[in-house]
Amino acid sequence: MSKLAELFENEAIKDFGKALRRALRIGEDYSSLVELEYVESKEQFAEVIKRFLRRYETLAKKGYKGKPLTRPKETSLVELMRLVDEYGVKLVRSALISYALVKGGEENE
Amino acid sequence: MNRYLVPKSGWLFLDLAKAYGVGIVVHILSKEAIIFDSGSYYEIRSKNEMDFSELPKIRGYLGVDIDEWGTVLATLGSKTREAIRENMNEFFTNEDNMKRIFRHKLDEKTVLINNFQGKSVTLPQSLELGASKGIRKAVLSSYSETQVKIPAEEFYLAVLGAINISVWNSSKDYLVAVYPLPLDTRVEDVYDIKYKLKKSVKGFHRAGYFSTVARIAVRLVKEEKELIRGGPFLPKIGGILYGVMVRTGNQPKPFTSGLFPLDFLHFLVETPEGEEAIDKWIEILDRTSYIKGYEDIAMALSKFIAEPTLENYYSYLQLHLRNELRSNSIKFGSYDADSLLEVLKNVEVS
Numbered sequence: 211m212s213k214l215a216e217l218f219e220n221e222a223i224k225d226f227g228k229a230l231r232r233a234l235r236i237g238e239d240y241s242s243l244v245e246l247e248y249v250e251s252k253e254q255f256a257e258v259i260k261r262f263l264r265r266y267e268t269l270a271k272k273g274y275k276g277k278p279l280t281r282p283k284e285t286s287l288v289e290l291m292r293l294v295d296e297y298g299v300k301l302v303r304s305a306l307i308s309y310a311l312v313k314g315g316e317e318n319e
Numbered sequence: 320m321n322r323y324l325v326p327k328s329g330w331l332f333l334d335l336a337k338a339y340g341v342g343i344v345v346h347i348l349s350k351e352a353i354i355f356d357s358g359s360y361y362e363i364r365s366k367n368e369m370d371f372s373e374l375p376k377i378r379g380y381l382g383v384d385i386d387e388w389g390t391v392l393a394t395l396g397s398k399t400r401e402a403i404r405e406n407m408n409e410f411f412t413n414e415d416n417m418k419r420i421f422r423h424k425l426d427e428k429t430v431l432i433n434n435f436q437g438k439s440v441t442l443p444q445s446l447e448l449g450a451s452k453g454i455r456k457a458v459l460s461s462y463s464e465t466q467v468k469i470p471a472e473e474f475y476l477a478v479l480g481a482i483n484i485s486v487w488n489s490s491k492d493y494l495v496a497v498y499p500l501p502l503d504t505r506v507e508d509v510y511d512i513k514y515k516l517k518k519s520v521k522g523f524h525r526a527g528y529f530s531t532v533a534r535i536a537v538r539l540v541k542e543e544k545e546l547i548r549g550g551p552f553l554p555k556i557g558g559i560l561y562g563v564m565v566r567t568g569n570q571p572k573p574f575t576s577g578l579f580p581l582d583f584l585h586f587l588v589e590t591p592e593g594e595e596a597i598d599k600w601i602e603i604l605d606r607t608s609y610i611k612g613y614e615d616i617a618m619a620l621s622k623f624i625a626e627p628t629l630e631n632y633y634s635y636l637q638l639h640l641r642n643e644l645r646s647n648s649i650k651f652g653s654y655d656a657d658s659l660l661e662v663l664k665n666v667e668v669s
Contacts, residue, residue, distance in 0.1 A: 215663040313653040
């Protein structure tokens with residue numbers, strides 16, 4: 211199995227990936243997508259994730275069809291940064307963005 | 320098992336077309352022909368002996384209704400093509416001619432196909448798309464490009480193979496030909512695949528010749544899967560040899576050629592989840608082939624299918640996703656997670 215497939219199956223990536231999908235599909239948060247595309251270092255990645263979480267918080271509070279949206283877990287955030295150390299920004303970013311092209315209801319699943 | 324060995328000369332398209340030509344003759348005369356590439360030669364196998372009384376059946380493979388006469392011999396005029404077709408009909412239905420071709424026995428069951436003694440004819444560029452215009456003379460002061468000549472029997476066998484096996488698509492600027500590379504493949508299976516592809520892949524892709532080849536490749540792998548009747552999937556076609564000609568004011572000229580690998584698609588087609596991804600790609604490549612404004616997605620996807628690297632995946636991913644998020648675009652839809660996972664399993668990370 212390739213490293214990208216390993217990352218795609220990682221729970222932290224799934225957690226953040228699904229949140230990114232909701233942010234794009236429900237919240238039209240294209241800024242996070244564009245920022246992710248330009249990330250080159252771990253520090254930049256951390257900064258982009260921080261901004262993404264801030265925007266996502268607004269969306270989560272607002273909810274979707276009357277229900278609040280699930281937020282990524284704190285443990286996932288720690289794991290995500292560890293994965294960046296282990297695999298590098300490009301691979302983690304590709305795995306994360308892949309979830310935006312995965313089918314699934316925009317609600318929590 | 321009877322074996323017929325077709326030595327390679329180094330002209331990729333000519334060698335392959337000739338091997339298919341021999342394969343078709345063996346298939347007609349012995350009701351079986353399995354072809355494979357063994358490196359320095361192509362080998363055609365049949366467990367049956369050849370029955371030369373079946374020779375008239377070859378006319379079915381030389382019919383005037385075969386469209387590929389006009390493309391395989393695109394650099395020749397229609398009268399010359401018709402003369403060649405008539406000569407070929409005469410040549411292939413003459414028992415003495417055919418017995419001569421199969422005369423050089425290495426042992427009781429092995430025949431070397433190299434007994435060509437007839438007149439020489441010019442090798443048309445459209446039959447050897449990997450070649451340049453001709454062969455340059457070594458001394459620059461007397462620079463010229465002479466035409467390549469090959470024995471007529473060799474030429475006829477190659478034309479027979481090419482018109483029946485190659486798939487051609489054309490636009491107002493280009494002609495693209497694809498030849499499936501055999502991998503222990505029954506000649507009749509390659510023949511069936513060719514006719515199914517001809518029906519399912521119509522026209523030239525807007526994004527250019529590479530996407531045209533990719534579009535043929537994804538369909539071809541699905542057709543290969545159809546040939547497996549029970550049991551695990553085993554690839555029948557090793558890759559696609561493609562050649563492109565560019566139209567000029569006069570006759571078309573060779574433009575480029577290459578090999579489109581099928582390994583990634585073969586990996587995917589083994590599982591239902593992977594096959595789902597291929598179905599999506601067929602849809603994307605089909606729809607983008609005639610709608611303006613989606614050439615970038617088609618091109619990125621074609622490159623990714625041929626070379627599944629992280630960079631190529633990322634280019635395709637970005638373009639597909641941006642298209643999904645655009646408000647006024649034609650949507651190609653998302654993937655099931657399991658289906659995308661199968662794709663990602665094969666992405667090479669350097």
